[in-house]
Amino acid sequence: MMKFESLCEKVPWIESGDIRPYVFVRPENQIQNPGARHRTNWFPHAPVLKNPLDVKQIHFADQIYAIEERAFGPSNMAMPRWVFYDCAVMPGFVAGFAAKPKALSAACRKVLDPSLMKATGSAVGKTSHLPALQSIDEMDWVPLSLFIIIPTMHKGEWVAHNLCSVNSLLPKEEQLHGLGFLSKAFGLWYANVEQCSGMTQWGSPALKLHSHYGWLEVIGSYAPVHSHRQTITYRAEVKVDLWEKFFLKEQDLGFLENYGPSSFEIDPKQEDSMVRLQKEIEADKGPFYLSAHEIAQKKLDEKLTIYQPKSALNS
Ligand SMILES: CC(C)(COP(=O)(O)OP(=O)(O)OC[C@H]1O[C@@H](n2cnc3c(N)ncnc32)[C@H](O)[C@@H]1OP(=O)(O)O)[C@@H](O)C(=O)NCCC(=O)NCCS
Numbered sequence: 179m180m181k182f183e184s185l186c187e188k189v190p191w192i193e194s195g196d197i198r199p200y201v202f203v204r205p206e207n208q209i210q211n212p213g214a215r216h217r218t219n220w221f222p223h224a225p226v227l228k229n230p231l232d233v234k235q236i237h238f239a240d241q242i243y244a245i246e247e248r249a250f251g252p253s254n255m256a257m258p259r260w261v262f263y264d265c266a267v268m269p270g271f272v273a274g275f276a277a278k279p280k281a282l283s284a285a286c287r288k289v290l291d292p293s294l295m296k297a298t299g300s301a302v303g304k305t306s307h308l309p310a311l312q313s314i315d316e317m318d319w320v321p322l323s324l325f326i327i328i329p330t331m332h333k334g335e336w337v338a339h340n341l342c343s344v345n346s347l348l349p350k351e352e353q354l355h356g357l358g359f360l361s362k363a364f365g366l367w368y369a370n371v372e373q374c375s376g377m378t379q380w381g382s383p384a385l386k387l388h389s390h391y392g393w394l395e396v397i398g399s400y401a402p403v404h405s406h407r408q409t410i411t412y413r414a415e416v417k418v419d420l421w422e423k424f425f426l427k428e429q430d431l432g433f434l435e436n437y438g439p440s441s442f443e444i445d446p447k448q449e450d451s452m453v454r455l456q457k458e459i460e461a462d463k464g465p466f467y468l469s470a471h472e473i474a475q476k477k478l479d480e481k482l483t484i485y486q487p488k489s490a491l492n493s
Pocket residue numbers: 249250340341342343344345346353354355356357358359360377378379382383384386387474478
């Protein structure tokens with residue numbers, strides 16, 4: 179697997195430790211032996227540890243909300259505060275990257291500055307009975323991204339509940355490339371996650387990230403139970419050796435050896451294609467997979483090939 183030094187060439191912001199992972203977890207949910215399952219040296223800096231049940235940490239939580247609200251606001255999926263508390267902090271594990279205030283670029287400061295948020299009409303501070311956002315320079319660490327995973331009743335399986343990064347609020351040239359990708363990678367590594375499920379909308383840029391943590395099985399292609407029915411539900415066995423392909427944009431030969439294209443495609447603009455595959459899944463004709471390399475090559479609205487194990491294709 180790519181060494182930390184090579185990763186730093188791709189994502190220089192990670193090197194100094196002034197921007198480093200954080201873990202925002204109630205003490206009872208602390209992970210035993212963090213990072214013991216997956217071998218990687220991508221996260222050499224000790225994470226910033228914060229307790230979400232400690233009221234003094236409210237400013238850290240408020241900053242997370244401020245990013246999340248604006249990242250998900252346009253798709254009408256901003257997370258209500260009670261969801262964060264009831265469905266993330268209490269049962270789960272919250273992680274991401276945080277920066278020392280001095281490490282923030284002018285563009286990043288502008289986006290995280292409380293007075294600017296008021297000017298953009300953010301609900302943060304308005305809906306809260308708690309103090310408005312703290313000035314960036316009064317904070318020890320400023321969160322830049324958020325990844326939430328929740329353990330399920332199925333042993334070894336966690337659900338990725340939320341992923342967002344400040345990059346989605348910045349122009350391309352000001353982004354910390356890889357921030358969203360590495361936030362989820364860190365969370366999976368630190369929490370020793372074996373199997374990760376999740377949900378995202380067809381056509382979302384997030385699919386370019388989610389497909390790189392392990393071979394991505396489509397366990398649902400259409401979800402009328404969700405508020406956005408054009409949602410993919412996926413599951414992946416976490417394979418740390420695949421992660422570097424996100425940065426190297428290399429073909430995954432192991433995937434090609436095991437899986438081949440089926441006759442199914444998903445067209446993010448055609449709900450029919452999602453319903454058709456969902457019927458196949460429900461009829462137990464799977465498993466069905468997506469190719470990370472193909473998703474990386476394609477525009478968000480292009481059709482995606484559905485893959486199947488070669489053994490199933492030949493039978
Ligand atoms: C989706 C999201 C988490 C990605 O995080 P990020 O920090 O922007 O992404 P990273 O820097 O880790 O990765 C960059 C890669 O993601 C992909 N990507 C990110 N935004 C993209 C966009 N708008 N269009 C196309 N590709 C995009 C590209 O592959 C890009 O790599 P490239 O620049 O080499 O082409 C972030 O954009 C976000 O918070 N979006 C809003 C909330 C959301 O939709 N979350 C996902 C819900 S499951």
